[in-house]
Each structure stands twice: as structure tokens, then as C-alpha cells.
Amino acid sequence: MGEAGLDFENQSQYKGCMRNLAQLPPGARARIDGFGTELRPEVGRRLRELGFMDGNVVRCVRRAPFGGPRVYAVSGAAFALEMNIAAHVLLGPADGDDGVRG
């Protein structure tokens, strides 16, 4: 397993508009805008509990070697997420503010 999320960045249909967390390059920020439908509900719940929830700004900190998990900063903490999980976290347009929508 684990191969699924790896080529998202290069897929041409996504060029220009960021779609999910796995495509967020290191250093970039974006607002989270829901989860993909295939994500197991209990995993989605945990991600929301950790801060990966609608409206929150997430920053990709770095990628681990060997195409491994990436490190994301959200809600004042850092988490490593496997790419095939990050691929289910959908993103809205980038935004400089760390605030919460609404």
C-alpha cells in the first residue's frame, strides 16, 4: 500500500488548482476544505480532532526522505501524515492568516 497518493502532484488535471493536502508543496499554506468521501469516518474524526478541520490553515513543513510521510503544522503542533491519508484532505485556496473561518 501507500503508492496511491504519490503521483498527485504530477497529475495534469490538477495543475494550477490545489486539490488536496498531498499536493501542498513544502513551505506552502492552505485552508482545509473537507475530506474525500473514501476516507474512513473514524480516521476523519481523528484528523479533525488533531486540527485538520474545515477552515483551519495547514502548512506543509517538509517531506520525509524515500517519498515517506510529510510533516504538517496545524493548531500549533506538527504531525507526520502518510501521503495516502493526506490525499483525502481537501484544500481550498491558499491564505496567509492562521485564523479560523467565521
Add this chain to the structure above:
Amino acid sequence: MTASAADRADVLLVGNPNSGKSLLFSRLTGIAQKVANYPGVTTEVRSGHAGGLVIHDYPGIYSLEPLTLDERVAIERLEKALADPGTKAIVCVLDATRLERSLYLLLELLPRARAVHVPVIAAVNVIDELVGPSARLDPLGLSSAVGCHFIGVSAKTGQGLDELRATLHHLDREPPWDERCAVPASIEDRKRLARRLTRAHGPRDDVLLKSQERIDRVFLSTALGLPVFLLVMAILFQAIFTWAAPLMSLVKDGVAAAGTFVGGLLPAGIAHDFVQDAVFAGIGAFLTFVPQIFILFLVIGALEDSGYLARAAVLLHRPLGWFGLSGRSFLPLLSGHACAIPAMMAARTIESPRRRLITVMVIPFTSCSARLPIYALIIGGFIPAVSLVKGLIGLQGLVFAGVYVFGIVNALLAAAVLDRLTRRKLGGRLGDAPFVVELPPYRVPGVKPILVAAASRSWSFVRRAAPVIFAVVVVVWALGYFPHGSGHLEQSWLASLGHLLEPVFRPMGADWKSAVGIVSSFVAREVFVGTMGTLNGLEEAGEHLAQLSSALQLGGMGLASALALLVFYATSLQCASTLVVMRKETGTAKAPLLAFVSMSTLAYVGAVVTFHIARALGAT
């Protein structure tokens, strides 16, 4: 428990992984327990007394909704305790440097605790790390905003602990907290409340996160991540071999001196022979290696507490994935080098049941500390102490590292095989197993906590191993002593038995004594050294006790046989406790059965092949 529920005063200690909860527990109760900076290390609930209170340390959890097996166990037990009338209070440990994150669990816990009228105290830990103008904490503001006690503490420096104790002891006398501060029900609203509270009353800047990212630039970088990891592992093994040496000779001299002293007190005869040959030669041979076990626990403890282990898990997640394992398999596999039993329990944190099963089954391939005495005996006795690369590395250390690498490679290959075997049957629904690991801040581990933890882990290892070793040593000694007494080993019952077994082990170059050693060590492998020590003591007939390794050489063991023994012990699964725990952790007897049969077969075949190759290459 004898006291009725009304008399008891139980306090539940709850918090996120890495919140410093375990250290706080040790501080409050004085009981040394494992303090780890890695998610999910505490798999048991530890209890201890503090004044009239009984404090229960629950495993770290992120929320009250479980995702992995260890979380489910922890949350079920917590909910049971919450409903117990003996529960007087909950202490929820927060991390001041990650306040927003850790407030979430408190906000989830609070409504549940209020429903059963149990007061909650929020202990905001690591306030010692809040330095600088932006790093403030306003416990009073938080208290009135949330509607429960907030106390700033530092488990490391002891700051605020008196206030926490006083609050715990006087809970009954206080009027209940204003419960009008309602906690929202949805995850999103709770998270927003946590953010608002942090902005109003907590540290202003994520300074720590920034410094953590700077260090991660090295530890998780593509170019340096792996070299740094290998360096850390090299230091680990160097430590086991070099730093332990002075401690080991201290123990050896101590045991020898005690043996001579006690032996001198006893009149010549069976009691003297028993004490000298069975007790001191047998148990003493094993005790000599305890310092190495201690150093191993010490270094693993330091790695855990520093926060590096979480990075290692991230770094190794993909490579381990190639063998059907997870990045979270790293800690269990590393702990396996100390002891397979806690290692198999640590595998509970692995999110995918299939990867967890594979990890548990291959852990016994890693060289546990019980194998260490055997390695040290054989390597110390048969590998020349030559230094290579201008004294930087010793040949013995290199062979030592080689045996460990051998164990790791075996574990990985076995994992790959198990991955293939189980993919079709168990694979389908597990494809979505999430790997989500929090990267805790880097911390300089406290010297005292890791020393105390390493000592207590070593002690529990010795306590578990010593009675088995003693029992086997007594049997071996008796069989070797009778019917003709000391000095007539060749005519003893043991020799007859050994000669009976010898043909089985002859293909791997073992003589009858090694055969006895191998058979006696099927209960627990560390028995081998004790058995060989006793055999040697019997042969020497109480004269000056020669060094065991040189005695083996004098007894006719050659390099080829020694290498074969090394391979045998590096591969075989000779530990009854491991089999029992594996049965429990996997829920099926098939797992330990398969592991035992396949590993024993591999060990035997590997030893035979090694013996013949070594002989063909000219070793004696």
C-alpha cells in the same frame, strides 16, 4: 481492593501522549516508571500512593474516540473508572508549549466528568519551557473561562506541584466549580474554543514549533536523515560494548570476590561445591551481563525522551513499508533489542491490524538482551580483540554489530514473507490504515528519570530471568555432580545425557556440553551462559575459576563451532514468556506455534551451514 468505594480516593491521571504525564506521576507518587517521549509507550495503567490518594496513570490518548487497539483499551478502562464512585478527581495533563492541542482532550473530558460530578483539574505541564515575553500562561483566566482548576506545573523542575497536591487534597472542602461555562458539543466548536482560550490566556507564539522545525531540517532531511539515524544506531551499539565494559568487570570481580569469600566459609563438601559451582559460577555468569542490558535500556530511554524516536518512525515509514511494516513498527523492533515482551506490547500502537500482527511475529528475530550474554561470551572468547581503522572500531564490536544487523535483516525478510502470506487473506479492508504521528518537541532528557527508568527495567528483567536460570542451573549442577561428585563431570549423569544429545547437534559443531547448554536454554535462552558456567565450575572442581570463554576454548570449542552457536542463538526463539505473550497479543496459538517452529528450524539449518562454511574457509 479492600476499602469500600466511599473510602477510596482515586485520582485519574489523563493526558495526550508526550504531555509529560508519566513523569508527573513519578513526581507525585515517588514510584519510578517509564517516562517516554513517544506516542503510546505507556500501555498499562500504573497506580501509586500520594498522601491519602491513589493516583492512576492512564496511557496517553488524543481523544475519547479510539482509533488503535491501545487507545481502545485505555479509553474503555478510563470510562469504567469514571463511573466508579471511588473516583474523586481527574487530573488532565496539558502541555503548555502545545496548549491549543492539549486543551481539546480536556474539553472532551469535562462534560463527561461533570455528568458524574467528578471534578477535573487541568495541570498545565512544562511551564519551565515557557521563557520569553510572548510565552505567558494565565491559569486564573483559563480557570474562570473553562470552569475548572488550572494549575501551571513542571514535572521536570517540580514547580507548581505543591499547589497541585494541595488542590487535590482539599477538593472536598471547596464549593463546586461554576458549571455555567458550557463546553460545546461538536469537534469543530471545541477546537475553536481551544484556539480562543490559547489566544486569550496562553503562550502567544509557537516558538517551540519553529525551533523544532530547525532541528527536523537535519533529522528528517533527505541527505542527512539516514546518516544521522545510522550514527545514532552506531552510538547505541558502541555504548553497549564500550561503556558497559568497566561496569561489567566490576560486577565480575564482585561476584568472584563474593564467591571466594562465601566458599571459604563453607567446609569442603557438597554445600561448598553447590555454592561455588551452581550459585556463583552459574548465576554470576549471567549477572556479569546485566550492565550491558542496563546501558541498552538507558540509551533507548534517552532516545524516547528526546523526541527522536518519533522522527525515526517517520524516516523509516516508507522503507519499513516495503517489508509490510509501518513506521510505528520501529519502536517495537528497537525495544525488541531490550526484551521482546514489552516490544510486542508496544506494537499495539500500530494502526493497521495486519502490520501489527506481522510486527509482533518478527520481533523475536531482533537480538534481545537475553541473547546478549551469549553473544558477549562467544565474541569475547573467540573473536580476537583487534582494532581496525586506526583504533576507531574493534573487530569484536564489528562482529557484535554484525549479529544485530543479522537479526534485523532476518526480521525484515520474515516480515516480507508474512506480508505476502497474509496480504490476500487479511489485506482488503486494511488498505486505508492511517499513519499519523505527532512530532513532539525535542527535549533534553532528564538524567535522573532515564537512569531510574533504566534501572527499574533492568531490575524487572533480572527478577524475571533469575529464578528460571537458578532453577535450571540447580538441575544441571545436580545432574553433573552426581553420582561421583565434583571433578568427575565426564562420568556424571549429565555427561550421559549430553552424549545422547550430541548426535543431534554434532552437524553444527557442538560438543556434548554445548548440546546440554542448548537444550537447557529452550525455556529461556539466557540460561545457556549459566549452564555453561556451572558445567565449567564442575569441571574445574572448585579450583581457581577460569574465565568461562577461555574454558570453552580449552574444552575444545573451535571458531567454526562458536560461529555456528552465534548464528543459532541469533535466530532461535528460546523464550517461553515470548510465546505466551505472543499468543495473548495476537489472539491465536497459531502465531507463536508458527514462529517457534520456523525460527527453530532456521536456527538449526543456519548453524549447520555456518559451521560447514567456516570449516571450509579454514576455521578450526
